[in-house]
Amino acid sequence: MRSFLDRRQFLSQTASGLGSIALASLLQQPNVSADDHPIRPKIDPSRPFAARPTHHQPAAKNVLVIFCSGACSQIDTFDYKPELIKRHGQPMPGAEDLVTFQGQQGMLTQSPWEFKPRGQSGKMVSQLVPQLAELADDMCFIHSLTGKTNTHGPGENFMSTGYTLDGFPSMGAWTTWALGTENENLPAYVAIPDPRGTPQSSVNNWGPGFLPAAFQGTQWSANKPLSNLEIPAGTSDKTDRATRRFLQRLNERHLQQFPGDEELAARISSYELAAKMQLSVPEVTDLSSESKSTLREYGADDAENTLKAQFAKNCILARRLIEKGVRFVQLFNGAYQTGGEGVSNWDGHKKIEEQYSKHGPVLDQPCAALLRDLKRRGLLKDTLVVWTTEFGRMPTFQKGASGRDHNPDGFTAWMMGAGVKAPFTYGATDEFGYKAVEDVTTVYDFHATILHLLGLDHRRLTYYHNGFERRLTDVHGSVIKPILA
Numbered sequence: 001m002r003s004f005l006d007r008r009q010f011l012s013q014t015a016s017g018l019g020s021i022a023l024a025s026l027l028q029q030p031n032v033s034a035d036d037h038p039i040r041p042k043i044d045p046s047r048p049f050a051a052r053p054t055h056h057q058p059a060a061k062n063v064l065v066i067f068c069s070g071a072c073s074q075i076d077t078f079d080y081k082p083e084l085i086k087r088h089g090q091p092m093p094g095a096e097d098l099v100t101f102q103g104q105q106g107m108l109t110q111s112p113w114e115f116k117p118r119g120q121s122g123k124m125v126s127q128l129v130p131q132l133a134e135l136a137d138d139m140c141f142i143h144s145l146t147g148k149t150n151t152h153g154p155g156e157n158f159m160s161t162g163y164t165l166d167g168f169p170s171m172g173a174w175t176t177w178a179l180g181t182e183n184e185n186l187p188a189y190v191a192i193p194d195p196r197g198t199p200q201s202s203v204n205n206w207g208p209g210f211l212p213a214a215f216q217g218t219q220w221s222a223n224k225p226l227s228n229l230e231i232p233a234g235t236s237d238k239t240d241r242a243t244r245r246f247l248q249r250l251n252e253r254h255l256q257q258f259p260g261d262e263e264l265a266a267r268i269s270s271y272e273l274a275a276k277m278q279l280s281v282p283e284v285t286d287l288s289s290e291s292k293s294t295l296r297e298y299g300a301d302d303a304e305n306t307l308k309a310q311f312a313k314n315c316i317l318a319r320r321l322i323e324k325g326v327r328f329v330q331l332f333n334g335a336y337q338t339g340g341e342g343v344s345n346w347d348g349h350k351k352i353e354e355q356y357s358k359h360g361p362v363l364d365q366p367c368a369a370l371l372r373d374l375k376r377r378g379l380l381k382d383t384l385v386v387w388t389t390e391f392g393r394m395p396t397f398q399k400g401a402s403g404r405d406h407n408p409d410g411f412t413a414w415m416m417g418a419g420v421k422a423p424f425t426y427g428a429t430d431e432f433g434y435k436a437v438e439d440v441t442t443v444y445d446f447h448a449t450i451l452h453l454l455g456l457d458h459r460r461l462t463y464y465h466n467g468f469e470r471r472l473t474d475v476h477g478s479v480i481k482p483i484l485a
Helices: 006-025 031-037 083-086 152-159 171-179 202-204 237-257 262-285 292-298 308-321 352-376 443-453
Strands: 062-070 103-110 115-116 123-126 139-146 191-192 328-331 383-389 397-399 411-417 425-426 436-438 463-465 468-470
Touching: 006 443, 062 152, 062 171, 139 436, 139 443, 152 191, 152 202, 171 191, 171 328, 191 202, 191 262, 191 308, 202 328, 237 262, 262 308, 292 352, 292 443, 308 328, 308 352, 328 352, 352 383, 352 397
Parallel strands: 062 328, 062 383, 139 425, 191 328
Antiparallel strands: 103 397, 115 123, 139 411, 383 411, 463 468
């Protein structure tokens, strides 16, 4: 037997000894691991949308997301930059040869729309959205958002799901999976596409990803009824009711024989919800009960701007859904390029003044009326309203064009309603509106804050998938505490 260790034995035993010390240290800290363990909702398959408890006291019960598809320019709406006006027509310092998504940049270009101080706060907002500007005192602005991509599809994915790739659950899916809904007659999650069509990333914006399929957003609008809801032609109400009763008896008998069949319980629940929706959906979609003054306030009676009128009806539908207690509503303004670049959404590369002059009125009056209506009815006490877009735009015009290129390095979103300070401004871009420089904020932080306001801890709301504990914020994100009321 040797009395001395050789070098190989010494290194081997030292490594295992250090590992043992580390393990013992971790085992002595149960409170740390306990605070970080996942919190998964307990879901009854027979009632998958039943309301579930939050992780902590929530500030908001419902969320309304207004999503401007196509990357709405912060420079021309909510991010006022006097230095940009002073240096209009000059090169951006240090960026003379800058190449962005579509190519080389031209000169710094002030907004074609004048900015004016609004409300008691004096917040500077553009004349492109004058009616929304009147509500500036009710808004909490975040001027320092940053993204991970300058491409529309991945950008929409990132803002809606926290990932640039397809196949991940949307904000609304995470929310309804965690919390269910307090309304048993309508879907927990509704996505309202623009009258011109769906956004570029389409269903990914409201998809369930790897969460159970039941938590996908239900797509319908005021102008396009919910599909497959009507009784088939030639079938009477009496026959339909009798058929459903017979099917219910068969399902219940089968469930008694196989009480652990969760898929069957979920299927029965979906049939029951569909039957309820045959009554509730036509009621909530029928706008004939709205007064003429309400239709006028929203712009839903505008015979000249029919696109605005259609979008206004979607805004009224959004209010009615929130009023009925739908947990998560996603309202889209702008669709994929149905009429060419920038024609049907906010993607203003070539002729931003001409294109935004059409988009601004479509968004402004209906959305402002929606916000005023929510406030007037007391719905903002429990509802968090979020306005966002997939990324921002450059303070320069593109070389040889009259529009702005994509810019994920600094853009604006705002919140309103339950749980946020107002009037309040958080973060800032540089003197031209190019890059976030003050209180730089990520989309992960944005998502973490929305979940926090709903009473959810973004770090612990996880779903085990393919060997990973997945969450909306990946492994990132912090709640933006300064904006909390």
